[in-house]
Amino acid sequence: MKRVRLGMVGGGEGAFIGAVHRMAARLDDRYELVAGALSSDPRRAASSAAAIGLPRSYDDYREMARIEAGRSDGIEAVAIVTPNHLHAPIATAFLEAGIHVICDKPLAVSLDEGEALAKLARAKRLVFAVTYTYTGYPLVRHARAMVRQGMLGDIRVVQVEYAQDWLSLPVETQANRQAAWRTDPSMAGPAGCLGDIGTHAYQLAEYVTGMRPSELSAEVTTFVPGRRVDDHVQAMLRYPNGARGMLWASQVAAGEENGLRLRVYGTKAGLAFDQQSPNELWFTPVGGTSRRLTRGRVQGAEALHATRVPAGHPEGYIEAFAQVYTDAAACIASGTTQGDEWLTTVDDGVAGLRFVEGVLRSSGMDGGWVSID
Amino acid sequence: MKRVRLGMVGGGEGAFIGAVHRMAARLDDRYELVAGALSSDPRRAASSAAAIGLPRSYDDYREMARIEAGRSDGIEAVAIVTPNHLHAPIATAFLEAGIHVICDKPLAVSLDEGEALAKLARAKRLVFAVTYTYTGYPLVRHARAMVRQGMLGDIRVVQVEYAQDWLSLPVETQANRQAAWRTDPSMAGPAGCLGDIGTHAYQLAEYVTGMRPSELSAEVTTFVPGRRVDDHVQAMLRYPNGARGMLWASQVAAGEENGLRLRVYGTKAGLAFDQQSPNELWFTPVGGTSRRLTRGRVQGAEALHATRVPAGHPEGYIEAFAQVYTDAAACIASGTTQGDEWLTTVDDGVAGLRFVEGVLRSSGMDGGWVSID
Amino acid sequence: MKRVRLGMVGGGEGAFIGAVHRMAARLDDRYELVAGALSSDPRRAASSAAAIGLPRSYDDYREMARIEAGRSDGIEAVAIVTPNHLHAPIATAFLEAGIHVICDKPLAVSLDEGEALAKLARAKRLVFAVTYTYTGYPLVRHARAMVRQGMLGDIRVVQVEYAQDWLSLPVETQANRQAAWRTDPSMAGPAGCLGDIGTHAYQLAEYVTGMRPSELSAEVTTFVPGRRVDDHVQAMLRYPNGARGMLWASQVAAGEENGLRLRVYGTKAGLAFDQQSPNELWFTPVGGTSRRLTRGRVQGAEALHATRVPAGHPEGYIEAFAQVYTDAAACIASGTTQGDEWLTTVDDGVAGLRFVEGVLRSSGMDGGWVSID
Amino acid sequence: MKRVRLGMVGGGEGAFIGAVHRMAARLDDRYELVAGALSSDPRRAASSAAAIGLPRSYDDYREMARIEAGRSDGIEAVAIVTPNHLHAPIATAFLEAGIHVICDKPLAVSLDEGEALAKLARAKRLVFAVTYTYTGYPLVRHARAMVRQGMLGDIRVVQVEYAQDWLSLPVETQANRQAAWRTDPSMAGPAGCLGDIGTHAYQLAEYVTGMRPSELSAEVTTFVPGRRVDDHVQAMLRYPNGARGMLWASQVAAGEENGLRLRVYGTKAGLAFDQQSPNELWFTPVGGTSRRLTRGRVQGAEALHATRVPAGHPEGYIEAFAQVYTDAAACIASGTTQGDEWLTTVDDGVAGLRFVEGVLRSSGMDGGWVSID
Structure with missing residues (x-):
């Protein structure tokens, strides 16, 4: 199978998500990483590229887009793994150069920016993937398939939450680089917790249910004194079909590591998923007994599509x-x-x-x- | 970082574990797969090699060992992913050729074969890894570190088990290729369930506790009529320090997918791990409350050594x-x-x-x- | 220890909660049930009384209050276990007669009724207990003690929910007596799910945190066509100290049996309790590992106060x-x-x-x- | 319903299990406790009787048996809640007097004693109950019914264990009265952990499966220096139908509170029960998904027989x-x-x-x- 020639912007030494993107690209052997602008600092860009044996290294993403677009063996797709505020300009540059985009979430720092990107990608007929990672779990795929197949009946209630505690203290004032940019509105955008993890929760609910809320009532809160963005959000949701929902995201939920949880209740049955236990999905008919579904036992085509290991060998094997x-x-x-x-x-x-x-x-x-x- | 040039024997189309070995080799970008004898059937070897874009394909592992050993860019290591009975002859051929070996478990079909391999590897000063996969989990590493650091005190009791149900019926008489060779003594060796998963349980207990039993009392059983190897084993263990243990492995434990579980009890505390929930390790002091340890929170060097993703992002992310x-x-x-x-x-x-x-x-x-x- | 002479109103044959009240009164041997008006139907009252060997049976609660108040060996307390709309008149009659009251929840069908009862009880200097059962669990008591002792720090977030599915279908139109009166506004009051279980959730949160919300934003919904009361409620809460909360109660949450769950997050740690697993309470410090607290291991005076059996013997033993x-x-x-x-x-x-x-x-x-x- | 007139031997102030027996007798209102020899110390017997308002108190169980047998309103049954070595003489005295017996486990300190009691009870045509408490859980009853109904197929494997840690240290040398007599062979008999909890595990397995092992291979161990009875036992079991089993009981299993767990695997499905989570029973067909059965949802007659509260209200409510x-x-x-x-x-x-x-x-x-x- 032919591999896609991939470039990367961001993800130099000391960054976190870039290395995860590279592992993800490597796992199924569908990509070949051949170029990158791993840092805006030329020296760090070069040393980062050398450390991972990258064939072509650039100092500037605009130059990279231009040159790669001109090579016969240039990159076909680019992965964008920078802080949020750079997503839109970088994606725009590569789209303009005719290169597919794989971009970390949130897509951009404003709705206007995001809509412009969507319009441009459509005009250019290019693939533009946003890495909402949690949609890649086999049991999330299976949950979605169950909803589509009508196993839940009509959906009445959606409960989704994403709870963490790593911003319980003002760590951005200490040497925590991740916290620093994620709580800086000039890099993260106007939404803190809301943009960083609230969007994940929102997307997971939509991915599984296939429903998008039409109305919401919400409140964002900043608990940690001095913090410049929200660290807590709660919302009530109304869906076009009359369903009701609640969404909660917090980065000050003491004791929570990475609690992204979704529960969906229909007229016939309910579903529950917790990404911290990605190897199980709970399904319970009205008045019935709960079943602990596992990827290996559900035998659904959708889960199989996202499956690499046999039954009983958990994600992580x-x-x-x-x-x-x-x-x-x-x-x-x-x-x-x-x-x-x-x-x-x-x-x-x-x-x-x-x-x-x-x-x-x-x-x-x-x-x-x-x-x- | 320089990649190791890797070859593979076995793992052609239709095989299961070969593809997992390749993903494992790819994930951390430490290997480059450059040669293989993916099947003993020349046509299948060639088509399998083409399907994965393998640079050099061989029909015969002996020829592969000879030729690769003579090339300046020949493989440095070989992964052996065939049925059990071929492990020893193949490993011998590559060791003789001066090539490191990564071999699936069980090492061989008899103790004599195994000891000869160990002796040869030592004489040749070559690395010989056996892929006891479960030892690679961050929390297994952490459990081992806790034992070493004395957090359990002196170990008194070891309870280890590996329960599956996929051989509850005589599936080897149907078109189940995995079941067929694993229950055929000429390919699997004289031990069925015992060799296939009993050895995993045994190794996990030793890896974590650092203790090897000195005596055992055991019984193997064949429950499914007509089966040619055991499908159930139970044993009581005595350790040199006076500790006691029990080991149970079964492939007819109805409802069990892949239940490899270890519990260790010492004079000060106890530990429990279930590979089906690899994201948690339970620790309880005598008379105290249980703690659910997760990779991201334990902050141990040993877990970090085996860690790729941040806290709260489970194995499988x-x-x-x-x-x-x-x-x-x-x-x-x-x-x-x-x-x-x-x-x-x-x-x-x-x-x-x-x-x-x-x-x-x-x-x-x-x-x-x-x-x- | 002297037993309290107890009477009961309601709880005749075919009722559900009356028998539970009687078991509860008997368990610790602190009560002696001596009189009752078990049904407003004289024949059913008499046969119900005979079935349980009740010494004195009445046809009418007013008569019961009058006569018992006049006897030297008359009841000291009355348990009220009727549908909601009768709570207030019955409680009033017994309070007026100088008799302590133990009343099922919700207290009454309107705030005015409830406030009048509170005023009367205070004026008469009588005990008036409302059976918010879930406050009686040892680990709920312990959770409350932990909050009081400051182990959570300042509370920031409260998440409480009570989810059931038994009203997912219009069972009130079938021969389901419990459903019939609980969805009949003339007996249940204007609140359906809200009054029946929403009040439990609300009270549990307050009991544990010691905090009462000052403001709320809420929506009640009726999902089942033809139903005369709400079967779903969701609310956002604001607390005087700036904390935020969410409350969800539903009787159409497909697959949920009796999911009353409380999570509380403070500046120092978080707590979680699920009444369906009443033998455990989860406690996690910010950035730390979760502890599974059990009654027998926490050794707190508050849990001991509500404890009958030794460590490890669960509630239910x-x-x-x-x-x-x-x-x-x-x-x-x-x-x-x-x-x-x-x-x-x-x-x-x-x-x-x-x-x-x-x-x-x-x-x-x-x-x-x-x-x- | 007529109440049984009950007497009690043992269970005076400071004892533990006597009070639990009394609560158990009271809960369903089927007994009336009217007489007792609560202690062999006359003063303690009298004060203990007064504290619980016992009508008739005796200093000596033989006298109690004689006098009660002669009264027209004498006890019909006696509950024996003394240390093990007294079970047989006391039970003999009451059986001889024509009084039914409810006796704590283990029945006696030797097989000979036990067989004599069984023979005497049979000859006298008296009820002789042994309080293997764990058989009273609704879901244990349901598990048994499932086995009987053939839902597991033919049973192949039984795994039962009972793990505690309260004797991990030599607490019997300190002021721990429970530990003192339970590790004293003159009161507990020759079996320590084996008799105290091993018998519970053994009985639970038999109660659910309906099978009694025909052969066993076992080892008892004493881990704590100076202890006079075993504190650890492990055994392999053979059943008449060819099934195999393992039984493990330990009172030095660090971190375990009261881990009585049973797993049964048949040709069609497997079952798992943990008495620390008595509100759930796990059922999994071969190759299928696990179901979490709860009392309220299984709707079986056997569970209903042992049920007092509605679905979702856990044991302990x-x-x-x-x-x-x-x-x-x-x-x-x-x-x-x-x-x-x-x-x-x-x-x-x-x-x-x-x-x-x-x-x-x-x-x-x-x-x-x-x-x-």
């Missing part, structure tokens, strides 16, 4: 598997041929076989105790 | 993220510029901004209802 | 224990001396001893298999 | 309800007419009505904020 490979690579690179403290080696394989042999021997002796020293 | 990328690649490849049914596009980004704008507007009106149509 | 007693009573009454299918008898006791003896024998033989036939 | 009653009794007794800190009073009822009124008002104003001060 591949990371564990990759860790073994990466630990092996470290040993190979360093010549640590007997394995380091982490790697399971041939000696562990032998120990397993000694166990197997001991079990068969003991079982053959009617369970007599045997030594496996 | 990368797969979800990759799914978004892969769906985007599909749209790019097919020219579906407005997105397909799965991809979240710029229009979803605009919807999010419309929500943000609506919330800010309503909040500014003391929560008055506003339209966001 | 007494019911299980009572069941064994009750099954024994049935055997005694019927002369089924060898036990019925439910009762564990001396033969089960012998089986246990045979197991004990077998284990000791096997253990003495180094784990040799022994017969325990 | 009655205790919460009783707590409200008991707090009210305390206020009545002390004249605290405005309620103490725990009791929810008429003022809380009014607050609820104020909330109701506010919600209706706000909803009528299209969700405008209203004050509810």
Whole structure:
């Protein structure tokens, strides 16, 4: 299968989400990362590119768009992983150059900017993906399929929330780079918690239910003194079909790590999903017993579309598997041929076989105790 | 960082674990897959290699070992992902050729074979990794670190189990290729469930506790009529320090998907881990309250070593993220510029901004209802 | 300890909550039920009284109040377990007669009625308890104590909900007596779901936090066509200290049995309780790991105050224990001396001893298999 | 319904299980406690009897058996709640006197004693119940019914365990009266953990499956230095039908409160129950999705037989309800007419009505904020 030639803007050393985008692009082997403007600081751009073995490195995204558009082997798509306020100008530059865009959320810092991007992408007939990551879980796909198939009946109630606690204290005044730009209206836009995670909650509800609210009543609050954006939002929602909903997002919900949770209730059944336990989806008919659906057991085409590992092997199994490979690579690179403290080696394989042999021997002796020293 | 040049034996079209090995090798960008003998059937080997864009394809692993060893750009390591009975001859061939080995478990079909491999790897000073995948979870690493740091005190009791139900019926007599070779002693070896998953349970317990049992009393059972290997094993364990343990593995445990669970009890505290919920580790001091440890909150160096995503983003988040990328690649490849049914596009980004704008507007009106149509 | 002489109004044959009140009164042996007007239908009142061995039965609560007040051994307190619209007149009659009141919730069908009752109780210096049952859980008591002790810091966010699905269909039009009166404004009052369970949610939040909202913005909805009261309510709350809250109550939340859940977030930590798992309370400090608190482990005076059974024996253990007693009573009454299918008898006791003896024998033989036939 | 006249031996002040037996006897109003020999110490017997208002108190159980047997209103049944070594002599005395027996577990300290009791009860045609409490849970009853109805198919595997940690330290050498007698072979018998909780695990497995093992291989261990009985037991079980099982009981399992757990796997489905979450029972067909069964939703006759409260109200609801009653009794007794800190009073009822009124008002104003001060 042909790989898509990919470029990246942002994601230099010290950034967080850029590396995740690169892993995501690599996992299914559908992309080849060939160019980037990883930082607006030329030296950091160059060293970041070298660190990951990037073929072509640029200092400026406009130059990158222009040059790549002119090469026969230039990038076909660009991933934009900068702070929010740069999404629109960067996306515009690449769209103008005829390059597909994969952009982190929120799309932009204002509705006007966003609508302009949508219009431009349409005019240019280019793919413009926004990485609402949580829509990629197999069980979110399955939930959506269940709604579409009418298994919930008509939807009456939507409850969605996204609760975190990492901004409970004024960490932006300390050396927390993530907090600093996310609470700075000049980079994050006018919405804080609302834009950062409220949009995720909103999108997840829509993705699963297929319904978009027509009216809302809301209040944003800033709890931490001195903070320049909201850190808490609550809203009541009305849907065109008469359904009602509530949305809550908070970054000061003490004790919550990353609690994105969706519950949908219809005339026939209800669904619940918590992204912190992405391996399960709860389904309960009216008056019935709850079923814990897992990707491997639901056997739906939609979940299979997003599936890489067999039943019972949870989302995350591949990371564990990759860790073994990466630990092996470290040993190979360093010549640590007997394995380091982490790697399971041939000696562990032998120990397993000694166990197997001991079990068969003991079982053959009617369970007599045997030594496996 | 220099990538390791990797080859693969097995893992052609229709196989399962080979593709997982390739994703694992790709995720952290530490390997470059350059050669393979993906099948012993020459046509299938060639077509499988073409499907994944493999640079060099071989029909025979012996030839592959010989030729690759002679090239200046030959593979440095080989991944062996065949049925069990081939592990030893293949690993031997590559070790003899001076090539590092990454081998699926169980290491071999007999203890003698396994010990010969260990001896050869040591003599050749080569890395020989066995992919006991479950040791790669951040929280398994953290559990091990807690034991080492003495947080459990002296270990008294080990309870480990691995329960599945996929062999509850005689599926090997139907067209289930995985079941067929795993219940065929000529390919799987004399141990069925015992070798397939009992060894995983055994290894996980050892990895976390650092203790290897000295004696065991065991019984293997075959529940499904006509089956040629065991499908159930139970054992009692004695450890050198006086600790006691129980190990149970079953492939006929009705309703269990992939229940690998470990509990360790010491003089000071207890630990529990279930690989089906890899995002949590339970820790309880004697007489105290249980703590639900998560990777992002434990802040241990060992968990960080195996960590790719921030706190609260569960193992599996990368797969979800990759799914978004892969769906985007599909749209790019097919020219579906407005997105397909799965991809979240710029229009979803605009919807999010419309929500943000609506919330800010309503909040500014003391929560008055506003339209966001 | 002297028992309180108790009367009851309502709770005749076919009613539901009356029997629960009687069990509750009996459990701790602090009450003696001596009189009742169990039904307004004289025949049903008499037969209901006979069925439970009630000493004094009345046809009319007014007569009951008058006569009991005049007896030297008359009731000291009355339990009111009728539909809502009768709470106020009955309570008034007994208060006027100088008798303490224990009344089911909601207190009355209007705020005016309720305020009049409060005023009268105060004037008469009588105890007037409203049975907000969920406040009686040991872990609710403990949660309240934690808030009081400042373990959460200043409270910022309250999330409370009470979700059921038993009114998802128009069951009031079928022969569902509970549904009929609870959806009839002439008996339930103007609030349906709001009064029936919304008040429970509201009270639980206040009981634990010690805070009462000063403002709210709310919407009630009736989803089931033809229903005469609301079956869904959602509200946003503002507290005097600046905290924010959301309250949701629904009787059409498909799949929900009795989901009363409270979460409280402060500047230092968060708490979560779900009455469907009353044996656990979750506590998480900002940025820390979650603790699963159980009654037996928290060792707080407030939980102990509401505790009857030792650590690890969940709320509900007494019911299980009572069941064994009750099954024994049935055997005694019927002369089924060898036990019925439910009762564990001396033969089960012998089986246990045979197991004990077998284990000791096997253990003495180094784990040799022994017969325990 | 006529109440059974009940006596009690043991259960004086300072004892634990006696009070639980009394609550259990009271809950369903099927017993009347009229006599007791609550302690072998005459003064303690008298004061204990006075404290609970017991009509007839004895110093000696033999005298009690003799006199009660001679009275026309004498006890019909006796509850024995002493340490283990006294079960057999006391039960013998009452059986000889023609009185039914309800005895705590384990039945006796030796198999011979137990068999003699069984023989005597049979000869006398008397009911002899052994209080294996955990058999009284509605969902244990339902599990048993599911097995009987063939919903699991033929049972292949039984996994049962009972894990506690309260004897992890040598608490019997400190002032822990429960630990002292339970680890003293002269009172507890030769089995420690094995008799105390191993028998519960054994009985629960049998109660649900209807199967009794024919052979076992076991080992008892004493982990705590100086302890005179076992504190850990593990066993492998063989059943007549070829099924296999494992039983584990430990009182040194650090962090475990009262972990009695049963899992049963058949040819068609599996079941799991944990008494620490008695409100749920897990059922999973081979290859299917797990269902979380609750008492209120399963609608089985067997669960209903042991049910006191409606769906969704968990086991334990009655205790919460009783707590409200008991707090009210305390206020009545002390004249605290405005309620103490725990009791929810008429003022809380009014607050609820104020909330109701506010919600209706706000909803009528299209969700405008209203004050509810």
